[in-house]
Amino acid sequence: MDFPNASNISSVFGVVAPLLIGAAFLWVVWRTESRHVLISRLWQLVHGKQEISDPEVRAFVDEQTSLISFRMFSGVPVTSLEAAHQLIEWTKLNGVQMRTLSVCGELFDPELRQIKVHKLPSRFSQAWRLVGLFTAVTIGFVSVVSLSSSKPLLTLNSTQRHFWGSANEATPFWPLTANALRVADCSQAASANAARTMFTEQEVGVLCGVLKSETAPEFMRKALSDQRWALVMLIVFALWLSWIGFFAWAAGFAAHNLARRHIDPSLPGSQLILDLGS
Secondary structure, three states, X not given: OOOOOHHHHHHHHHHHHHHHHHHHHHHHHHHHOOOHHHHHHHHHHHHOOOOOOOHHHHHHHHHHHHHHHHHHHHOOOOOOHHHHHHHHHHHHHHOOOXXXXXXXXXXXXXXXXXXXXXXXXXXXXXXXXHHHHHHHHHHHHHHHHHOOOOOOEXXXXXXXXXXXXXXXXXXXXXXXXXXXXXXXXXXXXXXXXXXXXXXXXXXXXXHHHHHOOOOHHHHHHXXXXXXXXXXXXXHHHHHHHHHHHHHHHHHHHHHHHHHHOOOOOOOOOOOOOOOOOO
C-alpha cells in the first residue's frame, strides 16, 4: 500500500471524522465514568429540548448532570454531588489545585480527601518510569525524523549488513562516513568498490546485481512505502507509551508532593470517616 499523500487526505478525513466524534464520546464516558452524557443526548434527539414534567425526576436528572459536569471538568471521580461540594470547599481552604487531584488519579481518595499512602510508588519505580518515558520519546522522535528519508533501510540476508538503498545506489548504514556504491561503479573491480565503500566483495557483487536489475526502482519504491507505514505505526505506539508513561510518573510525583504537605482531610464543622483498613 502506498504511503498517503496530500491528494487523498480529504477522502481519509471523511472516514476518520465520524470515528473521532465517536472516540470523543467514548472519552467523555471514560472520564466521567458515566453514560449520562450519551443518554442525555439520545433523550434530546428523541424528545427535543422539552423539560421533564415530574419535578422530582427533573431534580434527579439535574443533579446527575451537575455531578457529571464536575467529573468532566475536574477529572476527579467523586461518587456524589455532596462529595463534590465538600471537595471544592476543601481545596479552597487548603490551597490545593483541583487539577493536582486529577493528576494524582487513583492515588487520591476524593471521598476521604487524602492520599492513599500505601499505594505511593517508590523512588526506584518513579525513576524507571522516567527511563521508559525518555525511551518512548526518543523512539518517537527518531521515527518522525526518519519519515523524511527518501531511502529505505534494507538488510542483506547473506551477511545481515544494513544499508540505505535507492534505485541507483546503496550506502552502508555504518559507518556514517562510508561512500555509496552506485550502479555506475559496478563496472569497476569488486575489490576496488569494497575498499571505497566498506562493503565486502561478496556484498558488492550482490548489491550490483540488485542495482542493475530492472525491478530495482519498483522494489525500492515499495520498500520505502512499507518503511514509512512501519514508522507511522511505531510513532503511534511511541505516543501511546509516552502518554501512559508521563501520566504514570506525573501521578506519583503529584501524589508524593501532596502527601508531604500533611493536609488535614477534615472540614470545619464536619466529621470525617477514617480509612482504618488501608
